[in-house]
Amino acid sequence: MAVYSMTGYASVQESTGTTTPGTDAKTPAGQLGLEIRSVNSRFLDLSFRLPEDLRQFEPTLRDLLVGRLKRGKVEVRASIENHAASGVSDPSARLLQRLNAVQDSVKAWLPTAAPLSVADVIRISAAEQTGQHDWSSLVMPLAGKALQALLAARQREGARLSTMLLDHITQLRALAQQAVPLIPQLVEQNRQRFLTRWKEAMALTDGATLPEAAQDRALTEATAFAIRIDVAEEITRLSSHLDELERLITKGGEIGKRLDFLIQELHREANTLGSKSAALELTHISVDMKVLIEQMREQVQNIE
Numbered sequence: 001m002a003v004y005s006m007t008g009y010a011s012v013q014e015s016t017g018t019t020t021p022g023t024d025a026k027t028p029a030g031q032l033g034l035e036i037r038s039v040n041s042r043f044l045d046l047s048f049r050l051p052e053d054l055r056q057f058e059p060t061l062r063d064l065l066v067g068r069l070k071r072g073k074v075e076v077r078a079s080i081e082n083h084a085a086s087g088v089s090d091p092s093a094r095l096l097q098r099l100n101a102v103q104d105s106v107k108a109w110l111p112t113a114a115p116l117s118v119a120d121v122i123r124i125s126a127a128e129q130t131g132q133h134d135w136s137s138l139v140m141p142l143a144g145k146a147l148q149a150l151l152a153a154r155q156r157e158g159a160r161l162s163t164m165l166l167d168h169i170t171q172l173r174a175l176a177q178q179a180v181p182l183i184p185q186l187v188e189q190n191r192q193r194f195l196t197r198w199k200e201a202m203a204l205t206d207g208a209t210l211p212e213a214a215q216d217r218a219l220t221e222a223t224a225f226a227i228r229i230d231v232a233e234e235i236t237r238l239s240s241h242l243d244e245l246e247r248l249i250t251k252g253g254e255i256g257k258r259l260d261f262l263i264q265e266l267h268r269e270a271n272t273l274g275s276k277s278a279a280l281e282l283t284h285i286s287v288d289m290k291v292l293i294e295q296m297r298e299q300v301q302n303i304e
Helices: 052-066 093-109 118-131 136-179 182-201 212-229 232-251 256-275 280-300
Strands: 008-019 026-039 044-049 072-082
Touching: 008 136, 026 136, 044 052, 052 072, 052 136, 093 118, 136 182, 136 232, 136 256, 136 280, 182 280, 232 256, 256 280
Parallel strands: 044 072
Antiparallel strands: 008 026, 026 072
């Protein structure tokens, strides 16, 4: 399965037409445009900006999107460009008769009302032609095309994010491998350093040696200290998390929330590695790991 980003954009348009009364001929009425844009969000958040003529389609559009999208802040915009509004269309005789009758009725009650102008008649005629159009045959097929284009855009962005994440996983594994040979060496160095300091603190005069009980206690304390600074367990867990990340990215699907959890676990292990570090080399490795993990966190937050 593919990995989908929550970021995407799609825009589609289709010309509309009206049937001339008394004939089967269709004349261009305008253009219906639909665009969908989405950004990252913890949940699926839908919003619609539709003209009044298309408000009735909002529930159907919502069902369409909910069926294909799982997460993201999604905005749907629709527009109707009326060609008749930019040109001059001949109003029908029936419309003129109706307007004349309405005007006479209004003037009977409001004698001072301004008469209809030619511009008013043209505007009313254009609005009537637009309102007579049956949008049901266009809106949903066009919405389906827009949704497919959006999914394709989100898939392309998801593929790009996947490549970046896999590259970061490779770099993290390389850093972990750099740390592995340092661990036993650092443990032994710090164990010997602890014993040396203990002996210096308990040094006896006249060349006397430490009592056996004191020596045993020193060895126990040194061993406990060595265990506390041993980061082998953190390296093992970090490698396990990286394996699971790679498996999920390769598998694809709805993996965003699981990836986000694993990134938190990676960050915890890198922090522990830095806090237990007893050598400058391990500190540098921990810092480099946290930089990479933070970059991964930003990328994962865009994955569905």
